[in-house]
Amino acid sequence: MDTAGTDRFDLAALLGRLGVPGDGLAAGDLAVRSPIDGAEIARLPSHSTAEVDAAVARAAGAFAAWRAVPGPRRGELVRLLGEELRAAKDDLGRLVTIECGKIAEEGRGEVQEMIDICDFAVGLSRQLYGLTIASERPGHRMMEQWHPLGPVGVITAFNFPVAVWAWNAAIALACGDSVVWKPSEKTPLTALACQALFARAAARYGADAPDGLAQVIIGGPEAGAALVDHPGIALISATGSTRMGAAVGPRVLARHGKVLLELGGNNAMIVAPSADLQLALRAIVFSAVGTAGQRCTSLRRLIVHEEVADQLLAALKSAYDGISIGDPLDPATLVGPLIDWRAGDEMHRVLGVAAQEGGTVHGGGPVTQGVPDGGAYMRPAIVEMPAQTETVRTETFAPILYILKYSDFDQAIALHNGVPQGLASCIFTRDLKEAERFLAAAGSDCGIANVNIGPSGAEIGGAFGGEKATGGGRESGSDAWKAYMRRQTATVNYSDDLPLAQGIKFDIEGD
Ligand code: UN1
Secondary structure (H helix, E strand, O other): OOOOOEEEOOOHHHHHOOOOOOOOOOOOOOEEEEEOOEEEEEEEEOOHHHHHHHHHHHHHHHHHOOOOOHHHHHHHHHHHHHHHHHHEEEEEEHHHHHHHHHOOOHHHHHHHHHHHHHHHHHHHHOOOOOOOEEEOOOEEEEEEEEEOOOOEEEEOOOOOOOOHHHHHHHHHHOOOOOOEEEEEOOOHHHHHHHHHHHHHHHHHHHHOOOOOOOEEOOHHHHHHHHHOOOOOEEEEEEOHHHHHHHHHHHHHHHHOOEEEOOOOOOOEEOOOOOOOHHHHHHHHHHHHHHHHHHHOOOOEEEEHHHHHHHHHHHHHHHHHHHHOEOOOOOOOOOOEOOOOOHHHHHHHHHHHHHHHHHOEEEEEOOOOOOOOOEEEEEEEEEEOOOOOOOOOOOOOOEEEEEEEOOOOOHHEEEEEEEEOOOOOEEEEOOOOHHHHHOOOOOOOOEEEEOOOOOOOHHHHOEEOEEEEEEOOOOOOOOOHHHHHEEEEEEEEOHHHHHOOOHHOOOOOOOO
C-alpha cells in the first residue's frame, strides 16, 4: 500500500491492526505524505459534493433515531469508544506521528486526550440537565431543557488530527447528535483509523447505534465547503486559521446554522521579576518548541521583565542548543519536523521579515544533519524584538519565540493583550497581586489564563477556546456541551387561570 514502493513505517500492518481496510488506499487523487521524510504514504479518493450530500442525508437519518436513545445509553457507546482507544493507544499514537510528525510521546498524549474526553462524556451523558426558574405567574413552572441539536459537521486541522475530533464527537454523541467529520487533507489516515475504531465500538454496542452516526469525508477545501454550506448540518465546529474562520463563520450564519470556531492563537507568557526562572524555563521550552511550535496554544511571545531578561535569555539559548531535533519516532527526539516544506519556507521568510523589523534572530535555520532526508526539520528560533511589530502580531505556525521586554506591569498587560488573537496566556510570578491582576477583568483577555503554567497542554475538563480573532468558540469540558444541544424554555400552567406575563390584561368577551 506504500506508494513509495517500500513500507518503511510498516504502515500496512499498522493500519490493519487499527481496522482500516487496505484496499483503496493507493489509487485516489489525494496524495498523503509523511512529514518525517516528505514521501507519499497513501493516495485516497476524495469525496465528491454528491457524496457529501449523501453523508449528510445519512447523518440526518441517524440523528432522528439517536436523539430518541436515552442519554446514559448513548454514553455507553462513548464508553466503548474509549475502550477501543485505550486498546489502540500505541498504534493510533504511532499513526499520528507518521502522518502529522509530532513526536511519539505527544502522539500517544493526543490519544490519551481522546480517552479523557470519552470518560468525561460518559459522565456527562447522565448530567445533561437544565434549570428550573422562578415563574412570575402563580401556578406555573418554568424550566429549561436541553434537546439534541442535529447533525454536527466537524472540520479539523492537521496538528491535532484526532483529539479535536474526539472533543467534538464524544460530546456530540453523548448529546444525541450525529457527526460528519472532514479532517485536514494532510491527515486523512488517522481519521480513517478513528472511524474504524468507532465502527468496532458500534458493533459491540448493539442495534440502537444507527448507521451513519459518525462519518468521515475525505477531501480538500471543496469537501469542507460542501459541509459548511449544507443546510442539513446544524452546527459547524471548525478548527483552523483565523482566515479560514472568517470565511466559514459568515457562510454558516447566512444559512442560520450554528458555528463553533477555534482559530489562531498568539499566546504569550509574562515573566515577572519574582518568577521562579527554572520553572519558567521548562514551561517556555515545552510550550514554544513542543509539537515543533504547531499547537494553536504554542508559546509565541515572551514578555519578560527587564531585570531578569538577560538571565532568562541566556538560559533559554543554552536550553535551545541542547534540544534534540530529528525523527519523531525516535524516543530521544524532542522536536520533529514541520508539517511540510511550505511551513518550513514560511518560517524562514517570517524570520527574515522580523530581522528587517529590527529583530535579532537566534537559530531558525534548516537542520540537515542527523535527520531523515526530505522532512522540514527546522531549528527553533528565538527572536529579540524591539517592539510588538506586525510580524509579532501575526501567528506563524512554526517554532518562533519573540522576546519583548517590559518595565512595569501595566505595560506588560498592554503588550500581552495588544494582538488580534485571544486563545491562551500565562504569567510566571510569585507575587500574588500580579497573579490576581493577570486573572482579573482588566488582565489577560484570553479564553485560557494560567499562573505558573505554560499556555499549552490544557486539560480536557475545562472549556477550550479563545476570544477575539480566535473565534469565541468553546469545546471539550465544562459546559461546552451546550453548543451541541438546543435549549428550550418550557413553561407549564397548572392553575385554573391564564395570567399573562408582565401583568398584561387581555380580557376577551365573556370573561
Ligand atoms: C490545538 O492546538 O488545536 O492545550 C489543540 C493544548 C492541547 C490541545 C491543543 N490540549 O495544547
